[in-house]
Amino acid sequence: MAMSINADDCTACGACESECPSKAIRFQGAVYVIDPKKCTECQGAADAPQCDEVCPSGAIAKAA
Amino acid sequence: MSSQIVSLDSFVASPSPVRGCASSSCGSSARPADVDPDVWEKIKDHPCYSEEAHHYFARMHVAVAPACNIQCNYCNRKYDCSNESRPGVVSERLTPEEAVRKVVAVAAAVPELSVLGIAGPGDALANWKQTRATFDAVRKVIPDVKFCLSTNGLALPDYADEIAGMAIDHVTITINAVDPEIGAKIYPWIFFDHKRRTGLEAATIFLERQMRGLEMLVARGILVKINSVMIPGINDAHLPKVNRAVRQRGAFLHNIMPLISDPAHGTHFGLTGQRGPTPAELKTLQDQLDGGAKLMRHCRQCRADAIGLLGEDRGQEFTLDRLPEFATCDPAPRQAYRAFVAAERGDRGAARADALRSVSAVADDVLLVAVATKGGARINEHFGHTREFQIYEAGPKGITLVGHRKVDAYCMGGFGEDATLGPTIAALDGIDTVLCAKIGDCPRDALAEAGITVTDAHAYDYIETAIGKLYAERFGRSAAVA
Numbered sequence: 001m002a003m004s005i006n007a008d009d010c011t012a013c014g015a016c017e018s019e020c021p022s023k024a025i026r027f028q029g030a031v032y033v034i035d036p037k038k039c040t041e042c043q044g045a046a047d048a049p050q051c052d053e054v055c056p057s058g059a060i061a062k063a064a
Numbered sequence: 065m066s067s068q069i070v071s072l073d074s075f076v077a078s079p080s081p082v083r084g085c086a087s088s089s090c091g092s093s094a095r096p097a098d099v100d101p102d103v104w105e106k107i108k109d110h111p112c113y114s115e116e117a118h119h120y121f122a123r124m125h126v127a128v129a130p131a132c133n134i135q136c137n138y139c140n141r142k143y144d145c146s147n148e149s150r151p152g153v154v155s156e157r158l159t160p161e162e163a164v165r166k167v168v169a170v171a172a173a174v175p176e177l178s179v180l181g182i183a184g185p186g187d188a189l190a191n192w193k194q195t196r197a198t199f200d201a202v203r204k205v206i207p208d209v210k211f212c213l214s215t216n217g218l219a220l221p222d223y224a225d226e227i228a229g230m231a232i233d234h235v236t237i238t239i240n241a242v243d244p245e246i247g248a249k250i251y252p253w254i255f256f257d258h259k260r261r262t263g264l265e266a267a268t269i270f271l272e273r274q275m276r277g278l279e280m281l282v283a284r285g286i287l288v289k290i291n292s293v294m295i296p297g298i299n300d301a302h303l304p305k306v307n308r309a310v311r312q313r314g315a316f317l318h319n320i321m322p323l324i325s326d327p328a329h330g331t332h333f334g335l336t337g338q339r340g341p342t343p344a345e346l347k348t349l350q351d352q353l354d355g356g357a358k359l360m361r362h363c364r365q366c367r368a369d370a371i372g373l374l375g376e377d378r379g380q381e382f383t384l385d386r387l388p389e390f391a392t393c394d395p396a397p398r399q400a401y402r403a404f405v406a407a408e409r410g411d412r413g414a415a416r417a418d419a420l421r422s423v424s425a426v427a428d429d430v431l432l433v434a435v436a437t438k439g440g441a442r443i444n445e446h447f448g449h450t451r452e453f454q455i456y457e458a459g460p461k462g463i464t465l466v467g468h469r470k471v472d473a474y475c476m477g478g479f480g481e482d483a484t485l486g487p488t489i490a491a492l493d494g495i496d497t498v499l500c501a502k503i504g505d506c507p508r509d510a511l512a513e514a515g516i517t518v519t520d521a522h523a524y525d526y527i528e529t530a531i532g533k534l535y536a537e538r539f540g541r542s543a544a545v546a
C-alpha cells in the first residue's frame with residue numbers, strides 16, 4: 001500500500017514533499033521518491049493521496 | 065574598484081552638464097509629477113515599478129521556489145512559471161543558502177543592483193519556507209536591497225501579515241480574470257485546502273482569494289502590481305474589467321503581458337493552437353487601459369533567474385559553478401553609484417521638463433521613435449549591437465515609453481550583414497526615426513529605403529531631450545507655417 005513517483009515525469013518541483021502528511025517523500029539524486037514503508041496513501045489524513053492531488057506533472061501513481 | 069563603480073560605461077563617456085537641482089540630497093526633483101511622494105520613495109530605485117528607475121537600477125531574481133499550487137493553461141511545469149518569467153525557459157534552481165551566495169556575489173559585481181525578487185520558477189508563496197529563508201538571510205548581509213515577490217495569489221491571504229512584517233514592499237499578483245467563468249478557461253485546477261479542485265469551483269475560490277489578497281496587501285501599505293496575460297478570445301475583452309477591479313482595490317500598476325504560445329513548450333494553449341496577441345492588439349488594449357492602474361510599458365517578462373538592468377540578463381555570468389566560495393559585498397561602490405544616480409536624475413529631470421515643453425507646444429502629431437540604449441536614459445548603444453529598441457511615443461500627451469521591440473543584433477561579428485537586416489526592418493515597422501549612438505552607412509541606407517530614418521546626431525544625449533528636439537524639428541516648423 002503505497003504511492004510511487006515516475007521519475008520520467010517528475011520535474012522535481014517538490015510540491016508533493018511539503019504536502020505529504022507522513023514525511024514519506026524526499027529528494028534523491030535528480031527527482032523525488034516516496035518511501036513505500038512510510039507512505040500510508042494518506043489514509044486517515046486526507047481524502048485522497050496529497051502528493052497525487054498536488055503534482056502538476058501526473059507523475060504519481062499507485063506502486064505496482 | 066573604480067571601474068566597477070560606474071559599470072554602465074556610457075555614463076563616463078557622456079558629458080554630464082549639471083543643471084537645475086543636481087545635488088544628491090535632492091533626488092525628488094526627478095519624481096514624475098503624477099507620482100505620490102510616499103510611493104516614489106518606495107519605487108524610485110525599483111526598475112520594474114518605476115519607468116524612471118529602470119534606466120538606472122538592476123534587479124535579480126533567484127529561483128528558489130519550484131513548486132506551484134495551481135495549474136495554468138499557459139504553463140508547462142517543465143519550464144519556469146510564465147506569469148512572471150518568459151515562458152519556455154528553465155532557471156537555475158537554488159537552495160536558500162545557494163541563493164544568498166549568489167546575491168552577495170552579484171551585489172559585489174553589480175552596484176546597480178537594487179532589487180531582489182523571488183518569482184518562481186513556481187509560486188513564491190507555495191514555497192514559503194524557501195522564500196522566507198532566502199529573504200531573511202539576504203537582509204542580514206545586504207540591508208539596503210529591496211525585496212519583491214510574485215505570486216498567483218492563491219496563498220496570499222495566509223501570508224499577507226508575514227509579508228508585511230518582513231519589509232517586502234512590492235508584490236506582484238498575476239490576475240487574468242475576475243469572472244470565474246473566464247477564470248475556468250485559464251486555470252484547469254488549483255490545490256487548495258488539501259484538495260485538487262477543478263472547473264468553476266476552482267476559479268471561484270481562486271479569484272476570490274486573489275482579490276482578498278490584493279486588498280490585504282494594500283491595507284498593509286504594500287505596493288501591488290498586477291500582471292495580466294492577454295489571451296485573445298478568452299480574456300482580452302475582459303481585461304478592462306480586471307483593470308477596473310484591481311484599480312478600485314488600490315493596485316499600483318497593471319501590466320498587460322502577451323500570451324506567448326508555442327506548441328514546442330507543450331502548454332495546453334500551445335498544443336490547442338491558442339494564439340497570442342499581435343503587437344498591435346497588445347498596444348491597442350494597453351492604450352485603452354491607459355489612465356487606469358498605471359500601465360507598465362517597460363516590463364520585459366524576465367526569467368526567474370534574471371540579473372541586470374531590465375532588457376539585459378547577466379544571469380549566465382553568475383551561475384553557481386562560477387561563484388566564489390565566500391563572497392563579500394563592499395557597500396562603498398553601491399553608495400557611490402547611488403550618489404551618482406541621484407545627481408544624474410536631477411539633471412535628467414530638468415532635461416525632461418525642457419523636452420516636454422517643446423512637445424506640448426505643438427499640435428497633435430505623433431512621432432514614434434526607436435531608441436538604442438544601454439541604460440542611463442541616454443542614447444548610448446550602436447545600432448548594430450542593439451538587441452532591443454525602446455519605443456517612445458512623442459505627442460500631445462508628452463514623451464512616453466510605450467514598449468520595446470526585440471531584434472537580433474545584426475552586427476554579431478562586428479560586421480553587418482544584409483541577410484539579417486530584413487527582420488530588423490520588419491521589427492521597426494511603423495517607426496519614424498531610430499536614435500542610436502552610431503550606425504554604418506550601409507544599414508542607414510537600407511533603412512532609409514524602407515522609409516525609416518536612422519540618426520546618430522543625438523548620440524549620448526538624454527533620450528527625452530533628443531526626442532523633444534526631433535519633434536520640434538519635425539513638427540515645430542510646419543506648425544509655424546500652417
Ligand code: SF4
Pocket residue numbers: 005009010011012013014015016017032051054055056057058059060
Ligand atoms: S509534485 Fe510531482 S513533479 Fe513535483 S516533485 Fe512531486 S512528483 Fe515530482
Ligand code: SF4
Pocket residue numbers: 002003019020021022023024025034038039040041042049050051052
Ligand atoms: S500518498 Fe500521502 S502519505 Fe503517501 S507519499 Fe503521497 S502524500 Fe505521502
